[in-house]
Amino acid sequence: MLKGDQWNIIAKRLSNEKLSVEEKAEFEKMIADENVQRIIGQSEKTFEKTGLFLGLDQYNTNSAWEKVDRAMSRRKTMSFRPLLRIAAVFFLLVAGGFAVWKMAVQNKPVPVIAAHYLEGNTQQLLPDGSTVTLNHGSEVKFPKKFTGTTREVTLVGEAFFNIKPDTEKPFIIKTNGASVKVLGTSFNVCAYNESETVEVIVKTGKVELFNTGAGKAEEKVVLMPGQTGTLNMYTRELLRTDNYNPNKLAWYTREISFNYTPLGEVFETLQHAYNIRVDIDNQVDTSQKLTASFSKQDPEYIMDVIALTLDIKVDQTENNGFFVQNN
Amino acid sequence: MDNEKKLFQQIKEGNKQSFEKLFRFYYAPLCHFSRKYIADPDECEEIVQGFFLKIWEKRSDLDITVSVKNYLFSSVRNRCLNYIKHQKIRQGYKTDVLSKNNSQLNPDNYILEVDLHNKIREGIDSLPPRRREIFILSREEGLKYREIAEKLGISIKTVETQMGQALKDLRKKLSTYKHLLITFFLNIPGMPCRGNVTVKCQKSTKPKGKN
Structure with a gap:
């Protein structure tokens, strides 16, 4: 029905090419016909769908799936990997007595129950009645029953322990490269795998x-x-050293105080305390100081206060994150 | 896709086959969609793959109140915007992409019906080689007629003719297809740049190194 030239004009038009005066006149003549209108509509749809097809066809779904599939099985064994960038704190809060005890270097495998917690502040009861509270991205392994002369657990990450006193059976927390030993006490251990230091407060x-x-x-x-x-x-x-920074325990205590603290450090503290991500626009002056204290507040509230106090702009992003920029 | 809520429920319960099904259906559309925000196709693929991994890791916590499709597309959009923000921080330049592209989300512009997909592949494959080449340069790479002519060392007139013929061939091939028959959009005068045409405009800012 349509002539070759007419198809050319429609294709040009749909490709956003400039039509000449004659072509424009021809096009206007064509669209007076209802049938041609329908054909042009179908042509537009044809261009749209083939364009989409060509767009989608650039992506190789098969190889992408293979990649994702591999990553899925890798992450199964290292499920807390993305959360490990926080500096380690070996925070020990000791209430009970303590006897000097010589470390036995023994690595005999014991049947373990693994308690994995990816999100913060979950409490777990241990077989001897002690409790452990895990911070985000942390994992503690312990046997079904403490047999033998010690109570031994392994920890990756950070946790607060509340240990039942038992002078006959010292409680040992093994981490990557360090051990903590107590007889009965409550304390908080943090030893993330990839961090530079293990700290004990x-x-x-x-x-x-x-x-x-x-x-x-x-x-x-x-x-x-x-x-x-x-x-x-x-x-x-x-x-x-003879002092400690209480803000490092904030993940557990939810008590944070800043005293003339540079903004950069403020955000670092909040990231650790709440397992949030704070991104800062490079225009923001991170050396400006903040003095404030917060007790049992949620991070949204704290960020709001900071934004108001320092007159900056804080937006919430996906996955509990924040983006900070100047107003 | 039919029964997406059910599929998602199965994924929540740890069903990997269902997850793969979701991935295979939405991977290319989501990559293509993210090109609206990010010029580099490799970055787009990284973002979409990372997003699917996150879904799998967090599957038990996921609760979708909107449709699965809208959830996927709006999450990928957020990831793209975050990516741009970080680029902005790293490189220290301002960009207005964030405000410009935050307007509306139309997932259906990025999803091609499966049977139509096969039909189009057949149609494009059946074009004579030269015509196919020109058509792909125009529709996929978003090149102007003049650029195609220069690239292939032919006249603009030839490009016009081949494009006209390609359109004629393909429309004929697809005209029996219900999606073309049921709906058509005719916005005359001044047919606006929309749908895939928008994407085409975007792409032309960064031609790919094909051919």
Whole structure:
């Protein structure tokens, strides 16, 4: 029905090419006919659908699926991997008595129950009546029953332990390259796999932090209340300092205070405390100081307060994140 | 896709086959959609793959109140916008993509009915080689007639003729298909740039290195 030239004009028109004066006149003549209108409509749809087909055809779904499939099975064994970037805190809150006890270097496999928690603040009861509260991305492994002369668990990540006293059976927490030993106490252990340091903060009581890295099994520091012990995972250096930063325990206590703290550090603290992601536009001055304290507030509230106080703009993003920029 | 809610329920329960089905159906459309925001196709694929992995990891926590389709497309859009934000931070330049593209979401513009998909493949494959080449340069790469003529060392007139013929051939091939018969959009005068045509306009800002 349509002549070759007429098809050319329709194709040109649908390709957003400029029509000449004659072509334009011809096109207007054509569309007066209802049948041609229908054909042009179908042509537009044809172009649209073939364009979409060609667009979709660039993507190789098969190879993409293979890639995703592999990643799925990889992540099964390392399910907390994305959350591991937080600095490690070995926070020990010791309430009970403590006896000096020599570490037995033993690695005999015990049947374990693995408690994995990806989200923060979940409490788990241990077989001896002790409890453990896990921070996000953390995992603790323990046997169905504590047999033998010790109570041994392994930890990746950060956790708060509340240990039932038992002088006959010391409680040992093994982590990657460090051990913590107590007889009965409550304390918080944080030892993320990929972090540079293991830190122990003691509130009350007495705790020992052992360097169990290769060849240095006997090295330890004894920590008293208010002290921080640090084990550097690379240099294997054990350090003791006489103070601690309460904000590092905020994930558990939900108590945060800033005292003339640079904004950059404020966001770092909040990221750790709430397992949130804070992205900062590079226009924002992160050296400006904030003084404020928060008790049991949710991160949205805190970010709102910061935004108002410092006159910056905070937007919530997907997955509990925040984006900070100047107003 | 039919029964998406049911499929999603199966995914929540850890059914990998259902997950694969969802992936295979939506992967290319979501990649294609994200090109609206991000010029680099490899980045788009990374984003969409990362998103599907996240779905699988978080499957038990997922609760979808809208349709599965809208959930997928709006999540990918958010991921693209986040990506752009991070680029902005890294490179320190301002871009207005964020405000410009946040308007409306129309997933159906990116999903091609399965049977139509096969029909179009047949149609394009049956075009004579030169015609097919010209047609693909125009429709996929978004090149102007002049650019095609220069690239292939032919006259613009030839491009016009081949495009006209390609349109005629393909429309004939597809005209029996219900989707073309039932609906047609005729926005005369001044047929606006919309649907895949919009995507085409986007692409032309960054021609790909094919051919």
